[in-house]
Amino acid sequence: MILKGSAGGSVLACALASGLLRPTAAFAIDWNKTGFEAKAVADALKHIGAAGATESAEILIKAPDIAENGAVIPIEVTSRIAGAESISLLVEKNPFPLLAHVDLVNGTEGYINTRFKMGQTSVVKVVVKAGGKHYIASREVKVTIGGCGG
Structure with a gap:
């Protein structure tokens, strides 16, 4: 029909x-089932086509340096890269590193604001696809045990 x-x-x-x-x-x-089921960051990056992503200072990551509760960690990502097509979030030490993949429609601001979960201190990676190329930025977020700053 x-x-x-x-x-x-x-x-x-x-x-x-x-x-x-x-x-x-x-x-x-x-949706990228193989990307979300990948158990290693390198595999997840490969499945989203970002294995050779270029480091970029034009990706701004706003997240706490220390998260007292790893169950609810806020993150805000702003891409200053013109023509952003998608934004992906990954956490290195999570069992499944690829947390989110957001496709942006033409003219949409390269911005996301969400919350995620981490079981331990890890590096958070953000991948932005723009103009057919992938760019990456990283930030470490420390997770305290019991909220005691350890």
Whole structure:
């Protein structure tokens, strides 16, 4: 079945309302299963196409130097690289290092703000894809045990 219309959103809404599509099928997108299942940073970087990423000071990472609660660590990433296409977050010592991958649509500001979990002190890596190239920046976040600064 082919759905046509001048306003793609209204056609999609009609298809959902009429039961032609399930919401999960309509809004599901392909995701990088192998990247998220990788157990090593190098493998995760390879699966997102960023194995040879170039270090960049144009990626700003705002995260606490010391996190007293590794279960909820805030992070804010701003990319000053023009034409950012995606932003990925990785944590070196997590069992599955690739935490998030956000695709940005044309003209979207290269910015994300989220929270993540770490079991131990580790390096957080941010990869930005722009103009078909990958750029990377890193920052260590220390996780204290019991909030006692150790």
